[in-house]
Amino acid sequence: MKPAIQRLAEKLRSAGYGPKLAEGRALAPYTTFQIGGPADLAVEADSVAEMAELWQLARAFDVPCLVLGRGSNVLVADAGVPGLVVLNRSTAWELSPTGHLRVASGMPLSDVARRTAAAGWAGLEWCIGIPGSVGGAVVGNAGAHGGYVGDVLVSATVLDHGEVRTLAASELGLGYRTSCFKAVPSGNGRPLILEAAFSLRPGDRAALNQQMADWLQWRSERHPKEPSAGSVFKRTAQYPAGFLIDQAGLKGRRRGDAQVSPKHANFIVNLGQARASDVRGLVEEIQEGVEARFGVRLELEIELVGAW
Numbered sequence: 001m002k003p004a005i006q007r008l009a010e011k012l013r014s015a016g017y018g019p020k021l022a023e024g025r026a027l028a029p030y031t032t033f034q035i036g037g038p039a040d041l042a043v044e045a046d047s048v049a050e051m052a053e054l055w056q057l058a059r060a061f062d063v064p065c066l067v068l069g070r071g072s073n074v075l076v077a078d079a080g081v082p083g084l085v086v087l088n089r090s091t092a093w094e095l096s097p098t099g100h101l102r103v104a105s106g107m108p109l110s111d112v113a114r115r116t117a118a119a120g121w122a123g124l125e126w127c128i129g130i131p132g133s134v135g136g137a138v139v140g141n142a143g144a145h146g147g148y149v150g151d152v153l154v155s156a157t158v159l160d161h162g163e164v165r166t167l168a169a170s171e172l173g174l175g176y177r178t179s180c181f182k183a184v185p186s187g188n189g190r191p192l193i194l195e196a197a198f199s200l201r202p203g204d205r206a207a208l209n210q211q212m213a214d215w216l217q218w219r220s221e222r223h224p225k226e227p228s229a230g231s232v233f234k235r236t237a238q239y240p241a242g243f244l245i246d247q248a249g250l251k252g253r254r255r256g257d258a259q260v261s262p263k264h265a266n267f268i269v270n271l272g273q274a275r276a277s278d279v280r281g282l283v284e285e286i287q288e289g290v291e292a293r294f295g296v297r298l299e300l301e302i303e304l305v306g307a308w
Helices: 003-020 048-060 109-118 134-139 205-222 241-247 276-294
Strands: 021-026 038-045 065-068 074-076 081-088 093-095 100-104 153-160 163-168 192-199 258-260 268-270 303-305
Touching: 003 021, 003 038, 003 048, 003 081, 038 048, 048 065, 048 081, 048 153, 048 192, 074 276, 093 109, 100 109, 109 134, 109 205, 134 192, 241 276, 258 276, 268 276
Parallel strands: 038 081, 065 081, 074 303
Antiparallel strands: 021 038, 093 100, 100 192, 153 163, 153 192, 258 268
């Protein structure tokens, strides 16, 4: 372990993070792919304040820092992640009588959908069944069933190089599965999303619950059950990526224990012992196969993180 990382570990222990700090912790259990090597250091942050402090400490010691939410849209390298990985478990929540929601970035999206619907507020019910967190949803402008984060997002509070700022949704460069955050490599250089604010509208509780039940059934019927990171590629200007992958004859293609799902071609699934290198190899094979057949280069929706 590098001296700077050792000094950071000592500082974290002296600051009271010792019980939550681990060296060489495997990250596979913290991703929906169930794939990924170890972090030099890993620590859970239970609040926005802890997350910000950990990020700033890593920066002070010149140690790379990656904040990992629910690990649903990432592929972690087999070699792991150098530096500090902060596991974001911040879940603070405040819903006003007028439907203004402030929620910490570590809150799971499905919990947001259930809690807002139970309170009679609509606008985020489409999140049901999505395994990611609020922070990740803002970074990728997540969407499903015709709804998008950008439709109801008011602002995001971020830590940007030591300064806490609140940015209006219009300042975030939100687009199809992207935002200004994706223009910066994950780690110390990317602004860290601490919390997000949403404006919701009144909704009928029973109707919202029925809609969510229908969407969960829809997902169960169409999405594979094996571990995955969801849709691997973005939709092209004309066609869904899965359609092009299927038409290129790549559905079911396998490399090691990584497989293009026979159920949904835009999912790569882990059949049990898949490695990140297996998944990346399939990604490249898909991109080359689709480009050769259709002249279109598929763009990744997931992010590759760690030491590639």
